[in-house]
Amino acid sequence: MLFNSLDFIVFITLFFALWPFLKGRKNLRFSYLVIASFIFYGWWDWRFLFLIIASGLIDFLAGLAMNKFPRRRKLLLIISIIGNIGSLALFKYIDFGLGNINWLFGMLGIEYRLGLTELILPIGISFYTFQSMSYTIDVYRGQLQPTRNILHFFAYLAMFPQLVAGPIVRAKDLLPQLETIQPTTESQRWQSLQLITWGYFKKVVIADSLAPIINIAFNASDPSTASGFWWLIMVMFALQIYCDFSGYSDIARGLARWMGYEFPLNFNHPYGATSLRDFWGRWHISLSSWFRDYVYFSLGGSRCGRAKAEGNMWVTMLVSGLWHGASWTFVIWGGWHALILSLERLTEWPKKLVRLPLGRHLGAILVFALVVVGWVFFRADSFGQAVTIIKTMFSFSAGEGNWILEQLGVKSLACMLFMVLCEMYFYFGLDQVPWERSRIIRIAQPASVAFLLAACVFVRGPGSAFIYFQF
Amino acid sequence: MSTDLPKHNLPKVLRFVARERVAQALLLTLSIILLLGLTRRNDDTGPKLVKFSWKACADVVVAGDSRTGGGVSPGQLKQFLPGMRILNYAFAGIGYGPEYLDAIEGVLNPDSQQKIIILGISPQSLTEKMAQNNSFLDLQNTYAFRSPRLAACCQKLLKFTAPIKMKDALGGRLVDPHIQRQYRHSHADGWTAAYDDPPLQDFSGYLRDAHNIFDNNPVSPDLVKNLTNRVARWQSQGIHVYAFRMPTIPEMVAIENNQGEFDEQRFALAFEQAGGKWLTVDQFRYPSLDGSHLNRDGALEFSRDLGRIISARETSAQNTKLASEPQMRL
Numbered sequence: 001m002l003f004n005s006l007d008f009i010v011f012i013t014l015f016f017a018l019w020p021f022l023k024g025r026k027n028l029r030f031s032y033l034v035i036a037s038f039i040f041y042g043w044w045d046w047r048f049l050f051l052i053i054a055s056g057l058i059d060f061l062a063g064l065a066m067n068k069f070p071r072r073r074k075l076l077l078i079i080s081i082i083g084n085i086g087s088l089a090l091f092k093y094i095d096f097g098l099g100n101i102n103w104l105f106g107m108l109g110i111e112y113r114l115g116l117t118e119l120i121l122p123i124g125i126s127f128y129t130f131q132s133m134s135y136t137i138d139v140y141r142g143q144l145q146p147t148r149n150i151l152h153f154f155a156y157l158a159m160f161p162q163l164v165a166g167p168i169v170r171a172k173d174l175l176p177q178l179e180t181i182q183p184t185t186e187s188q189r190w191q192s193l194q195l196i197t198w199g200y201f202k203k204v205v206i207a208d209s210l211a212p213i214i215n216i217a218f219n220a221s222d223p224s225t226a227s228g229f230w231w232l233i234m235v236m237f238a239l240q241i242y243c244d245f246s247g248y249s250d251i252a253r254g255l256a257r258w259m260g261y262e263f264p265l266n267f268n269h270p271y272g273a274t275s276l277r278d279f280w281g282r283w284h285i286s287l288s289s290w291f292r293d294y295v296y297f298s299l300g301g302s303r304c305g306r307a308k309a310e311g312n313m314w315v316t317m318l319v320s321g322l323w324h325g326a327s328w329t330f331v332i333w334g335g336w337h338a339l340i341l342s343l344e345r346l347t348e349w350p351k352k353l354v355r356l357p358l359g360r361h362l363g364a365i366l367v368f369a370l371v372v373v374g375w376v377f378f379r380a381d382s383f384g385q386a387v388t389i390i391k392t393m394f395s396f397s398a399g400e401g402n403w404i405l406e407q408l409g410v411k412s413l414a415c416m417l418f419m420v421l422c423e424m425y426f427y428f429g430l431d432q433v434p435w436e437r438s439r440i441i442r443i444a445q446p447a448s449v450a451f452l453l454a455a456c457v458f459v460r461g462p463g464s465a466f467i468y469f470q471f
Numbered sequence: 472m473s474t475d476l477p478k479h480n481l482p483k484v485l486r487f488v489a490r491e492r493v494a495q496a497l498l499l500t501l502s503i504i505l506l507l508g509l510t511r512r513n514d515d516t517g518p519k520l521v522k523f524s525w526k527a528c529a530d531v532v533v534a535g536d537s538r539t540g541g542g543v544s545p546g547q548l549k550q551f552l553p554g555m556r557i558l559n560y561a562f563a564g565i566g567y568g569p570e571y572l573d574a575i576e577g578v579l580n581p582d583s584q585q586k587i588i589i590l591g592i593s594p595q596s597l598t599e600k601m602a603q604n605n606s607f608l609d610l611q612n613t614y615a616f617r618s619p620r621l622a623a624c625c626q627k628l629l630k631f632t633a634p635i636k637m638k639d640a641l642g643g644r645l646v647d648p649h650i651q652r653q654y655r656h657s658h659a660d661g662w663t664a665a666y667d668d669p670p671l672q673d674f675s676g677y678l679r680d681a682h683n684i685f686d687n688n689p690v691s692p693d694l695v696k697n698l699t700n701r702v703a704r705w706q707s708q709g710i711h712v713y714a715f716r717m718p719t720i721p722e723m724v725a726i727e728n729n730q731g732e733f734d735e736q737r738f739a740l741a742f743e744q745a746g747g748k749w750l751t752v753d754q755f756r757y758p759s760l761d762g763s764h765l766n767r768d769g770a771l772e773f774s775r776d777l778g779r780i781i782s783a784r785e786t787s788a789q790n791t792k793l794a795s796e797p798q799m800r801l
Contacts, residue, residue: 190492197496220683446492450499457504460634 001043003251004204011040012255019259023181030151030178037158041124048122051087052158058083059132060153063139063146073140080136084129091119092126096326124164126323130290132157135171137294144172152178161252165245167266167286177261184260192257194449199250201452202243206415208461210240213412218379223388226399230392234372236412237379239419242271245284271371272427274363275350276340279371291320310345314338324378329386333377340370364427411461508631522560522661525578530555531587533661534575536601537563538717539591542765544774545660551778552587552785556580559661561591566602567694572701579710588705589781590698590714590747594733595681597695600688664767665760674720674762681726681763689732699745706746711788713781714742715750718757718765718773750780 001008015036022032042049062080066073089097095116102113135157138144147153156174184192217224217233224230246267253263266286273279280288296316302309314335321334344350353359353366373390380386425431481489488494531552533543540561548557560578565571567590579586595601656664702712716735727733739749757769765773 186491186493193493193496446495446499449492449496450503453496453500454503454507457632458507458634 001040003248004200004208007043008040011036011043016258023260026179027149027151029181030149030155033155033160033178034151034158037155037160037163040160041158041163044123045120051091051122051125052128053154055084055087055129055132056154056157059136059157060146060150062136063153064148066136066139067146077136077140081133084133088125088129091121093322093326094119127166127168128157128163130287131162131168131171134168134290134294138170138172144175147175159256161255162263165248165252166284167249167252167263168290169263169286173264174261181260184258188257188260190445192254194445195250195254195257197254197449197452197456199247199252199254200456201247202250202419203247204456204460206419207240207244207247209411209415209459210236210243210461212462214240214379218381218385223392224399225392225395225397227393227396229399230389231372232416234375234379234389234393236416238271238368238372238375239416241375241378242267243419269423269426271368271423272364273367274354274360276337276344276367276370278350279367280337280341287320287323291316291323295319310342313341317341329377329380329383332383332386333374336374336377340374504631521659522558522562525558525560527577527580528556529558529560529578529580530583530585531557531589532575532578533557533559533561533589533591534571535561535591535717536565536593536596537561537663538593538719538764540661541663541665541760542717542770542773543589543591543777544658544662544664544770546658546662547771547774548778548781550775551782555583555585555587557660561661564601566596566598566600567698568602569697571602572698576705585785586710587781587785588710588712589777590712591717592714592738593717593719594690594727594731595684597690597698597733598684598688598731599691599694600684602691602694662770664770665764666767667760670766671761674722674759677761677763678722678726681723682730685726685730689730695738695741699741699747702742702747703745711785712747713750713784714747715752715777716754718752718754718769720759720762721755723762724754748784750777750784752776752780 001011018032023029038049038052041052059080062076065076069076095118098114098116105112105114135144135146135153139146147156152175155178156169156171159169159174162169214233214237217229249263249266253266256263264286266284268282268285270279270282273282296312299312299315300308301312304312317334317338318331319334321330321332321337324330324333350363350367353363356362373393376389376393377383377386380389488498531545531548533539533545533548535543538561540559540563543559543561545557545559549555558578560575562571575588579588658664702714705712728735739751742749752773757765757773759769760766
């Protein structure tokens with residue numbers, strides 16, 4: 001079920017209509033959450049519910065067994081990881097692997113080709129698999145006491161607001177929250193409506209309005225040769241993916257807060273970052289911290305010398321790239337970020353730049369430009385297309401015709417400008433100034449939310465699924 | 472907010488609204504939606520919804536993509552095919568995939584004395600990309616309204632929820648009068664009349680789109696075969712099937728023939744061999760809206776010509792049938 005569908009609006013209305021009556025008793029609350037979450041997920045394809053259940057059962061049982069047989073903790077952890085990574089490999093990476101083997105056969109002059117499985121990629125598999133794995137790893141590390149209540153566990157694992165596109169909420173953060181329920185205050189409800197509204201606005205107005213023009217640019221048989229055109233398209237894509245994904249996270253956080261739960265912040269205005277390290281502390285925070293805690297630290301982190309730390313960082317970034325999609329372009333995207341991070345560590349240019357007049361702003365612009373170049377690999381359909389686009393971006397050619405208005409359109413440009421201004425508002429810290437909390441602003445708040453909600457209805461772009469669903 | 476209001480004097484509901492910012496915001500949103508919905512013009516998405524509710528109700532079904540949707544007026548056809556219920560069941564961006572062909576058949580009234588299917592052919596609608604990417608099923612799933620009453624209700628609701636185009640905001644008063652304005656009026660019989668003010672002069676946009684559509688995506692022999700097989704089946708069921716190439720402009724025809732690899736003569740031959748009746752129409756006689764579709768006046772004129780030809784063919788078929796009946800008795 002998509003957040004931006006009529007089905008979901010009906011679903012969530014019914015859910016919250018019954019929630020006050022069913023949230024009081026623990027097992028009733030867990031059951032209600034599990035059933036609602038399974039309906040939410042099964043709406044797309046009920047057969048894949050078995051996959052979530054199987055994945056969850058492995059970790060639930062592994063957690064209990066680790067408690068009972070502490071000496072066999074490692075073996076149980078390995079079994080759990082094989083189960084989770086195995087399902088991810090089967091559904092997400094098997095055809096990628098087979099395609100590469102076929103390519104190798106071709107290079108070696110072997111005519112034999114392995115048949116592709118063409119399995120459907122279950123929506124959100126990368127998210128719930130990682131969430132489930134974090135439970136077992138935390139139990140293994142002794143950071144979490146496993147739950148004995150299977151409903152409690154599945155209420156955590158399958159909780160619908162974050163099931164298919166995050167944030168990846170850790171078991172140690174959410175399981176204790178689910179145990180109790182506090183009545184929500186007016187302020188919490190208001191904040192959750194603000195989050196939900198802003199999330200929807202970013203998705204259906206900004207991201208969906210930018211999407212068509214970006215798709216046209218990338219699908220054109222005769223792509224533009226103007227470097228300015230491609231810079232603008234890539235800035236639009238940077239904003240599209242940010243609004244699309246952070247919009248989803250905001251809606252998820254808003255829904256959870258309305259229920260009385262707290263999900264962690266997943267995006268903290270990443271395009272205001274002044275170094276790439278800073279960027280990864282602001283972009284998809286729940287995933288980057290997951291990779292940091294469970295991959296980077298597991299590899300040894302930075303404790304084994306500078307060279308090893310670099311190697312660990314590269315492995316983490318490349319795996320993170322592959323997590324986003326079964327394609328070499330995603331791996332290259334991860335590699336691009338690893339390269340910049342390495343250069344940052346080596347030269348410490350962000351620190352040096354900050355000392356210069358206007359250095360902080362220059363740093364932010366530079367980091368944004370580097371991130372935008374990286375997005376080319378993320379969005380391109382092939383390595384060849386990515387290289388062509390990057391070459392055009394750096395050719396600094398003017399191109400032909402009035403492409404700004406003819407091809408980009410007023411609405412896309414207006415959406416881009418609006419989002420840039422919004423991000424600048426936070427970058428310059430205007431949300432912290434005292435007048436933000438003044439009485440007039442407080443009175444105007446319902447009007448601003450109403451305005452944004454009405455914009456979601458009347459100024460929305462052509463509907464489409466959230467980009468991160470495919471991951 | 473507004474905690475200073477003398478709460479005890481207010482009714483319970485108002486006290487709740489005064490206390491809850493959520494309620495204030497939602498009420499304001501509802502007011503904006505109602506206000507804009509009541510003051511705006513009708514939206515064009517509605518008729519698409521209504522089309523999905525058409526089941527077993529027509530004597531004549533006109534099918535095809537947006538060119539047919541905007542190019543064939545059932546009202547004009549009716550002048551030449553009196554007493555028949557004619558519906559334009561065309562959808563923008565549609566291809567002649569099996570689901571769409573099933574649906575066309577489903578619109579025909581099984582009790583009708585003479586069932587006719589009229590297929591507007593654009594080479595784009597015979598490409599895999601159109602049959603798959605814009606498949607009928609996707610549209611049907613999006614607008615899955617089985618009940619005509621529900622569809623009509625939703626059509627009214629759309630006025631309150633359909634997106635507003637920048638140039639249509641506040642009844643178009645915000646727009647610079649020199650900027651071209653597009654008018655699309657959807658009729659209850661499925662025809663969408665379209666005209667621009669002032670008329671569009673530069674048709675390069677649609678020509679570029681056609682280039683993109685046919686890029687590695689020529690007319691599919693499989694789709695053509697599937698269509699002609701279906702025509703043969705319809706004919707064997709007593710359904711008269713007519714088809715013609717929708718008029719457009721010479722540059723578009725050149726792209727369709729060259730890049731789209733559409734061979735009209737060969738298609739017409741295959742269609743006639745399947746039992747259908749291919750109508751040769753003047754491709755370039757009718758004024759174009761944008762280089763692809765006919766404008767309102769062009770569509771009216773073309774529909775009259777089409778009605779005239781089909782009526783003549785139907786009369787001739789009727790006479791042949793009458794003339795052959797005594798012999799059969801003998």
